[in-house]
Amino acid sequence: MSKNVTKSDQHKEKILEISREMFAKHGYEATTTRMINQEAGTAEGLMYYYFPHGKHEILDTIVCQGIINRVNQLQTTFNDCYTKADLEERLMKIFEDIWQVFQDKENYQSFVITIHERMLLSDDQADWLLQVLEGLVDEIAGQLKSAPILQTMPEDQYRPLARVIVSIFQKIIYDELLIKNNRQLTEQMKAQIRPQLKVVL
Amino acid sequence: MSKNVTKSDQHKEKILEISREMFAKHGYEATTTRMINQEAGTAEGLMYYYFPHGKHEILDTIVCQGIINRVNQLQTTFNDCYTKADLEERLMKIFEDIWQVFQDKENYQSFVITIHERMLLSDDQADWLLQVLEGLVDEIAGQLKSAPILQTMPEDQYRPLARVIVSIFQKIIYDELLIKNNRQLTEQMKAQIRPQLKVVL
DNA sequence: GTCTATAGAATGATAGAC
DNA sequence: GTCTATCATTCTATAGAC
Incomplete structure (x- = not known):
């Protein structure tokens, strides 16, 4: 019942870690089981002990883990945003938080694999990406509602505005990643986002 | 010197067409030269006559052709947009035009291949996508400037606004395609874009 | 649980006849 | 230009010893 990490668990984890790395770098089909075994330092037959259904089961496991890891909520509040500048600053902070998520190697790799190997995944497996984006829209829309500076905005405009903001973030993330x-957050990128936020706020 | 299509050209074209189809559907690595030869109805050795460097040369050729095909300019003008509603209507029309580009099978497939096989391509080969998007920003920014209803807008806000509009379009295209x-343009999608345009205009 | 050895099929590419 | 036949590799997956 305890959470002890056995030697064999470590082997399984190593196989997953190496696979995630190589799938993201070379693609699923181009990554051979031999490459995985060699890099992971495990013998030929061993991966079929942990993943009886072979290579594809590894992919499924990786994508599934990626989904779980990414259910993270933003820890921000807008209820002290009395000026547009406040709001702009807070939104820039949110963008940097989102970018930070992809600085985590595992998150970045899961993201890339989900997009690149889309055709090997079920609709359900690919859906987590859309759900994260919709969750982000919800979160930002809710926060916008609580911003003092936006109290005069018509009720039905919060969600469209939140959607626009997420679009701005999403475009730059897709373009860069x-x-x-490129996984480096540059001043140039921030300098491109700021005027866009100014225009929509 | 004439533009006559020889029998052999047809063979080459057929190989490219089938390859584009299968690369987009199953991915580059998962598509075997045998599958291509069989579907194209050509013999085993023939593809090495047209593409001496083999499978990868076919991919390069496909991506190169995709780049050229997509250099299309929008045929719209905003100089008769006297109300925000006019502008909104015109932008919706532009979105539908962009969506229409991907109704062309060849364009859609080249797009999917460029994203999915990104790691097999050079930076130059992937760059056409960014260039198309930047070209679109330029085009829309220029048109916004000519719109009577937006004459009072500060000069330096046209480009950020155009960028926001392209972000809105790009998000929905990436999410759907x-x-x-999904390649079908639904009313639901349009109903999602409209309020976003209203908010930013 | 972990290993070695290998089966059995498929792969990209080539040689050479026509 | 187009074909058939086939090479040399490489792949995933399994069998079976320890």
């Missing part, structure tokens, strides 16, 4: 292959 | 696997 998926296309430019 | 890459994650939901």
Whole structure:
């Protein structure tokens, strides 16, 4: 019943860790079980002891773990935002928090794998990404409602505004992580987001 | 010197067409040269006559063609937009035009391949996507400037606003095409975009 | 649980006839 | 230009010793 980590658990974890790394770097199909075994330092047959259904079971496990890890809530409040500048600052902070999520190697790799190997996944497995984004819209919409500076805004405009803000964040994340292959948060990126927030607030 | 299509050209085209289809559907690594030859109805050795460097040369050719095909300019003008409603309508039209680009099978497949096989491509090959998006920002920013209703807007806000609009479009395109696997333009999607445009205009 | 050895099938690519 | 036949590798997965 205790949470002791056995030697064999370590082997299983190592296989998952190496697989996640290689799937993200080279893609699922291009990564061979041999490469995984070699990098993980485990023998040929061993991975079929932990994953009887073979390579694809490893992928499923990785994607499943990625889903769970990412259920994180933002720890911010907008109820002390009395000026647009306050709000802008707070939203920039949220963007940096989101970016920080992808600084965690495991989160970043799960994200890349989910997009790149979309065709190997079920709709349910890919859905976590949309759910995280919708959750973010909900969270930001709720916070906007509590911002003193936005009290005069019509009730039905909070969600669309939150959606626009998430779109701004999402575009830059996809452009940088998926296309430019860049995980470094640069001043240039922040300088691009700020005027956009100014325009919509 | 004439533009006559020889029999052999047709063979080459067929190989490219089938490859594009299968790369987009199953991924590059999961698509075997045998599958391509069989579907294209060509013999085993023939693809090495047209593509001496083999499978990867086919991928390169497909991505290169995708880049060229997509350099399309929007044929719209905003200089008759005297109300926000006019502008909103015109932007919805632009979104539908962009969506229409992906109704073309070849464009859609090139897009999916570029994202999914990103790690097999050079930065230059992946860059066309960013360039198309930046071109779109430029185009929309220029048009916004010519809109009578927006004449009072500060000069330096046109580009950020255009960028926000492109972000709104891009989010829904990525969500639908890459994650939901949906190419159908639904009323629900339009109903989601409209209030966002209202909020930012 | 962990290992070695290998089966059995599939892969990308080539040689050479026509 | 197009074909058939096949090579040399490599792959996933399994069998069975320890």
